[in-house]
Amino acid sequence: MTKGLPIIRFEGVTKCYGKVVAVDDVNLEVREGEFFALLGPSGCGKTTLLRMLAGFEVPSEGRILIDGEDVTNVPPNKRPVNMVFQNYAVFPHMSVADNVGYGLKVDGMAGAERARRVEEALALVKLDGLGSRRPDQLSGGQRQRVALARALVKRPRVLLLDEPLSALDAKLREAMRTELCQLQAQVGITFVMVTHDQDEALALADRCAVMNRGLLQQVASPSDLYEFPASRFVADFIGSVNMLEGRLVVDEPASAEVAVAGIDQPLFLDHGVTGAAGTTLWLALRPEKIELHKWAEAPPALGDAPAGRNAVAGTITHVAYLGSESLYEVTLPDGQKLKALRSNLTRWDQEDFALGEQVWLAWHACSPAVLLS
Amino acid sequence: MLQRPFQAPGVFAAVGLPPVVWLFALFLAPLAVIWTYSFGENRTLVDIAITGSWGNYARALKPLYLAILLKSMGFAALTTLLCFILGLPVALAITFARPRAKLLLLVAIMLPFWTNLLIRTYALMAILRTEGLINAGLGALWGLVPGLPPFEPLPLINNNFAVVVGLVYVHLPFMVLPLYAALDRLDRSLIEASLDLGAGHLATLWRVVVPLALPGIVSGIIITFIPALGAYLTPDLLGGTNSQMIANVIERQFRSANDWPFGAALSFLLMYLTFAALMVKAIISRREAAR
Numbered sequence: 207m208t209k210g211l212p213i214i215r216f217e218g219v220t221k222c223y224g225k226v227v228a229v230d231d232v233n234l235e236v237r238e239g240e241f242f243a244l245l246g247p248s249g250c251g252k253t254t255l256l257r258m259l260a261g262f263e264v265p266s267e268g269r270i271l272i273d274g275e276d277v278t279n280v281p282p283n284k285r286p287v288n289m290v291f292q293n294y295a296v297f298p299h300m301s302v303a304d305n306v307g308y309g310l311k312v313d314g315m316a317g318a319e320r321a322r323r324v325e326e327a328l329a330l331v332k333l334d335g336l337g338s339r340r341p342d343q344l345s346g347g348q349r350q351r352v353a354l355a356r357a358l359v360k361r362p363r364v365l366l367l368d369e370p371l372s373a374l375d376a377k378l379r380e381a382m383r384t385e386l387c388q389l390q391a392q393v394g395i396t397f398v399m400v401t402h403d404q405d406e407a408l409a410l411a412d413r414c415a416v417m418n419r420g421l422l423q424q425v426a427s428p429s430d431l432y433e434f435p436a437s438r439f440v441a442d443f444i445g446s447v448n449m450l451e452g453r454l455v456v457d458e459p460a461s462a463e464v465a466v467a468g469i470d471q472p473l474f475l476d477h478g479v480t481g482a483a484g485t486t487l488w489l490a491l492r493p494e495k496i497e498l499h500k501w502a503e504a505p506p507a508l509g510d511a512p513a514g515r516n517a518v519a520g521t522i523t524h525v526a527y528l529g530s531e532s533l534y535e536v537t538l539p540d541g542q543k544l545k546a547l548r549s550n551l552t553r554w555d556q557e558d559f560a561l562g563e564q565v566w567l568a569w570h571a572c573s574p575a576v577l578l579s
Numbered sequence: 580m581l582q583r584p585f586q587a588p589g590v591f592a593a594v595g596l597p598p599v600v601w602l603f604a605l606f607l608a609p610l611a612v613i614w615t616y617s618f619g620e621n622r623t624l625v626d627i628a629i630t631g632s633w634g635n636y637a638r639a640l641k642p643l644y645l646a647i648l649l650k651s652m653g654f655a656a657l658t659t660l661l662c663f664i665l666g667l668p669v670a671l672a673i674t675f676a677r678p679r680a681k682l683l684l685l686v687a688i689m690l691p692f693w694t695n696l697l698i699r700t701y702a703l704m705a706i707l708r709t710e711g712l713i714n715a716g717l718g719a720l721w722g723l724v725p726g727l728p729p730f731e732p733l734p735l736i737n738n739n740f741a742v743v744v745g746l747v748y749v750h751l752p753f754m755v756l757p758l759y760a761a762l763d764r765l766d767r768s769l770i771e772a773s774l775d776l777g778a779g780h781l782a783t784l785w786r787v788v789v790p791l792a793l794p795g796i797v798s799g800i801i802i803t804f805i806p807a808l809g810a811y812l813t814p815d816l817l818g819g820t821n822s823q824m825i826a827n828v829i830e831r832q833f834r835s836a837n838d839w840p841f842g843a844a845l846s847f848l849l850m851y852l853t854f855a856a857l858m859v860k861a862i863i864s865r866r867e868a869a870r
């Protein structure tokens with residue numbers, strides 16, 4: 207399967223409800239065969255975008271193209287897309303088989319052919335043999351599979367998933383993630399998923415679009431979103447982050463220095479930064495990229511920065527033991543707090559750093575992501 | 580903490596007794612008296628002897644009265660059908676209206692309830708009668724075209740047509756409200772799922788909306804059919820000589836004909852029909868519940 211040709215295109219799509227702008231001038235391409243996630247806090251417009259793709263909402267401005275064809279005003283029943291609803295929307299008055307066969311029946315497919323396709327779809331979602339059950343005899347996870355089979359049986363160009371895992375309990379959610387990925391690889395259909403859960407988006411998607419207040423913030427692969435966020439919003443929304451506001455003091459082609467209030471020495475970066483000296487910018491530093499060092503007179507040197515740089519002294523003011531790792535909150539002399547994450551690599555070293563202990567925090571010159579907005 | 584009634588018998592009795600007494604003294608007791616009359620015979624103008632005869636019922640089932648009963652059922656059924664055909668789109672419109680419009684539409688549906696039935700029926704007469712609004716309006720339009728023969732007013736009143744129009748007008752809210760209640764409870768995503776899977780609006784209505792709103796539809800049909808079957812004022816004021824319904828016949832027995840035993844028998848026959856209609860609903864809801 208070639209992932210690359212655009213299958214969906216949003217061109218300047220805006221949706222207003224009265225004076226509220228739910229989706230604001232979105233330009234976006236989804237590629238054939240990819241698992242695409244629309245991610246953002248509730249009310250960011252991601253669901254509206256999905257519903258416009260399904261045809262339940264009509265854009266106030268702009269165009270939506272599927273396979274190069276303008277579908278902006280095409281009703282939902284004439285679009286080559288099918289949707290898995292958040293509450294699954296399984297028809298309560300029909301058996302599982304009738305639910306799955308519904309879309310084929312309204313298309314006028316003959317009984318025998320339809321029964322074969324329904325069987326096939328049920329096998330695909332591992333519900334073989336449950337065709338005669340009624341929806342109220344199914345668990346939540348099984349109802350979701352019915353919704354999946356019902357949408358996939360129509361062999362859509364694009365499958366839309368609205369918060370597909372949000373109604374499942376934690377263990378099932380984990381299992382369903384893997385299964386959704388396998389299912390997508392198996393059927394080779396483009397999946398577009400809406401979620402507010404960043405873990406879900408990072409784990410499932412080939413690419414994600416992060417939205418906030420109707421605006422598209424960034425479109426990138428999960429690792430690019432995490433390691434190279436485009437804005438403070440994205441850095442903060444995806445994962446956990448230490449956000450340091452600073453001023454650019456030195457900008458060389460291959461290095462830069464940023465003065466941050468409360469830290470004595472300007473922080474050293476091993477790459478140049480766009481912007482004039484004096485520009486305000488932000489450094490996003492992930493907790494797992496900050497190393498904890500035992501207290502010593504001299505600050506630890508990580509080798510890629512001049513001695514004494516990218517190291518700050520502080521006191522551990524909180525420890526959260528999370529099992530696989532521990533999260534330390536370190537308070538600097540001026541009161542600002544930094545979070546540092548440390549893997550518990552052996553079974554004995556978890557108590558090496560104790561509450562109230564004075565420590566050094568250090569990071570590599572390449573670790574902070576530089577943000578201009 | 581909620582108490583069970585028997586834990587405070589005094590309170591239970593104080594609250595429960597008055598309505599029970601009321602129900603017995605003013606509803607069940609008179610009903611029992613009428614029921615007894617239905618097995619009696621007139622002796623003098625004011626004296627009724629309870630003879631235990633089934634004669635009144637036998638007479639009520641004679642072709643003359645049976646025909647009126649069947650005609651009443653026909654009127655009621657036609658009224659119910661027309662109310663459903665008119666009421667379903669109205670209920671759908673209210674369900675999918677914006678919150679503000681929804682409130683206004685619901686008030687508009689209920690508004691007639693706050694006006695006396697007699698006044699509403701007279702208003703309808705003013706519209707339908709020979710010199711009424713419709714005929715006057717049509718006559719005025721007719722007059723605009725030169726060279727036409729003189730306008731003949733349409734016979735809109737004192738006939739079966741007027742009775743059905745009147746019954747539909749009076750009973751439409753009884754149909755719309757239960758339909759609306761059922762449709763409003765319907766999960767919107769089910770409708771969207773049907774559209775998404777390729778069904779058009781009519782197919783969605785037929786395959787998803789109607790089956791899921793079925794309990795409300797049955798309620799609406801029963802709630803419309805029962806009062807329409809026993810309608811008295813509407814056929815009395817709007818109907819002609821051959822459009823009387825069973826309630827008009829009953830009224831005549833109790834008043835001008837002064838034959839209370841026969842009137843009583845007809846009343847109970849009507850009531851048994853009502854019970855039968857309610858039983859149909861009970862059976863349908865039990866079947867729904869069993870699924």
